[in-house]
Amino acid sequence: xxxxxxxxxxxxxxxxxxxxxxxxxxxxxxxxxxxxxxxxxxxxxxxxxxxxxxxxxxxxxxxxxxxxxxxxxxxxxxxxxxxxxxxxxxxxxxxxxxxxxxxxxxxxxxxxxxxxxxxxxxxxxxxxxxxxxxxxxxxxxxxxxxxxxxxxxxxxxxxxxxxxxxxxxxxxxxxxxxxxxxxxxxxxxxxxxxxxxxxxxxxxxxxxxxxxxxxxxxxxxxxxxxxxxxxxxxxxxxxxxxxxxxxxxxxxxxxxxxxxxxxxxxxxxxxxxxxxxxxxxxxxxxxxxxxxxxxxxxxxxxxxxxxxxxxxxxxx
Numbered sequence: 555x556x557x558x559x560x561x562x563x564x565x566x567x568x569x570x571x572x573x574x575x576x577x578x579x580x581x582x583x584x585x586x587x588x589x590x591x592x593x594x595x596x597x598x599x600x601x602x603x604x605x606x607x608x609x610x611x612x613x614x615x616x617x618x619x620x621x622x623x624x625x626x627x628x629x630x631x632x633x634x635x636x637x638x639x640x641x642x643x644x645x646x647x648x649x650x651x652x653x654x655x656x657x658x659x660x661x662x663x664x665x666x667x668x669x670x671x672x673x674x675x676x677x678x679x680x681x682x683x684x685x686x687x688x689x690x691x692x693x694x695x696x697x698x699x700x701x702x703x704x705x706x707x708x709x710x711x712x713x714x715x716x717x718x719x720x721x722x723x724x725x726x727x728x729x730x731x732x733x734x735x736x737x738x739x740x741x742x743x744x745x746x747x748x749x750x751x752x753x754x755x756x757x758x759x760x761x762x763x764x765x766x767x768x769x770x771x772x773x774x775x776x777x778x779x780x781x782x783x784x785x786x787x788x789x790x791x792x793x794x795x796x797x798x799x800x801x802x803x804x805x806x807x808x809x810x811x812x813x814x815x816x817x818x819x820x821x822x823x824x825x826x827x828x829x830x831x832x833x834x835x836x837x838x839x840x841x842x843x844x845x846x847x848x849x850x851x852x853x854x855x856x857x858x859x860x861x862x863x864x865x866x867x868x869x870x
Contacts, residue, residue: 555621557581557606557655558628559596562735563674566778567625572597574782579619581606583628583651607654609661616662623785624659624671631701645700652704653711660715660723667720670785675709675725677770677796678702682833686768686800690838691727691792712792722790726781729796729837732857733774734864742771745807746861750869752811752820753862759821765804766824770836771854772797780848787845796837797850809855814862 556571558564559580568578580598583605593601606612616624630648656673663669680689681696697703708725715721732742741762751757777795784793804822811820842848852860 555579555581555616555619555623556598556625556627558583558626558674559598559601560584561627561629562733562737562774563627563731563778563781564625565596565735566733566775567627567781568597570775570778570782576623579621581615581628605650606658607650609658612655612658613662616659616666620666621669624663624669625781626655626659626671626673628655629674629701645704648701648704652701653707656708656711660711660719660721663721663723664715664719667722670722670790671724672781672784673708673712673723673725674781675727675792676702676705677727677729677835677837679706679709679727680835682835685833687833687835688838689727689794689835691794691841709792716790722788724784724790725792726777726784727792727794727837728777729794729835730769730771731774731777731795732771732861734861736774741769741803742858742861745803745810745858746865749807749810749814749858749862750865752816753814753866758818759823760807761823761825762803762807764824764826764832765802765807765822767803767832768800768834769803769806769854770796770798770800770834771806771857772850773852773857776848776850776852780842780846783846783848791841791845793842793846793848794837794839795842795848796839797854798837798839800834800836801854806854806858809853810858810862813855813859 556564560582571578578598580601630644630651678699679695679702681698697706712723712725736743748760780795
C-alpha cells in the first residue's frame with residue numbers, strides 16, 4: 555500500500571514494486587481527481603480516495619487490505635523557494651498528513667505485527683550549524699520549516715512505536731531527489747524546460763533564482779529502490795538517502811550543457827540579488843551504503859540531461 559500514489563515517489567515505488575511481483579494498492583488525498591485516474595497507468599490494482607488521517611478510516615482500509623508493506627509517501631509541500639510561506643497556510647494539512655496518518659499506520663501495526671512500513675521524512679528536520687552540516691541518522695534535529703516540524707514529529711512516533719511496541723517501521727530521511735515526473739514548479743523541471751528552449755534556439759540564457767546555491771540532489775528512482783530495500787532488512791532502521799555531495803546549480807547546468815553538446819556560449823544568471831550560497835545541510839549515506847549496499851549512481855547532471863531528453867521527446 556502506497557499513500558501519495560499520484561506523486562513522484564509514489565509512482566516510482568508502484569512501478570518498481572509491480573515489477574517485483576507485488577499487488578499495489580494506491581491511496582490518494584486528491585479526492586476530486588482520483589476517480590478519473592487509470593489504476594493500471596500507475597501500476598496499481600486499485601487507487602482509493604480516502605483520508606487516512608481519520609483513525610476510523612485508516613483502520614477500516616488497513617483491515618480490509620491487510621498490506622504486507624506500507625509506504626507513506628503522501629506529503630504536503632511546495633518548492634523550496636515558497637516553502638516557508640506555504641507552511642503558514644498549510645500547517646494543519648501538514649499535521650494531518652505527516653503526523654496523523656503516520657500515527658494511524660503505526661497504531662494499526664501495533665496489532666498487525668507482521669506488516670512493515672517506511673515513512674517518508676525530510677532533511678528539513680535539520681538546520682545547518684555552519685556553512686555545511688553533514689546529517690546522519692543520529693544527528694540532532696532542529697527543524698528549518700513547518701514542514702520539517704511535522705516530519706520530525708512523525709519521526710518521533712516511528713521511534714517510539716518501534717521501541718515500545720516492536721513495530722517494524724523506519725523513517726527514510728530524504729534529501730532532494732528528482733526525476734522526469736517531478737512537479738513543474740520544482741528546480742530541475744524548470745531547468746530542463748529552459749535547456750529545451752536553448753536547444754530549440756528560443757533562448758541563450760538560463761535564469762535561476764540563485765545559480766550559486768549548493769544542493770544535494772539524487773535520483774528519485776534510485777531513492778525509491780533504496781526505500782524498498784529498507785523493508786528487506788531486519789531489524790528495520792532509519793536511513794538517510796542523499797547524493798552525499800553538494801554542488802552548485804551553476805555547475806550542474808554547465809555539466810549538462812556539455813552532455814547536450816551545446817558549444818555556443820550560454821549565459822547562466824541569478825534572478826535573485828542574493829548571490830551567496832548560504833548555509834546548507836548534506837546527507838551522510840554511510841548507513842545506506844553499509845546496510846543496504848545503496849550508493850547513488852547518477853549524478854545531478856546525468857539526471858538533468860535525461861529530463862531534457864525526455865521533455866524534448868514529449869514536445870515533439
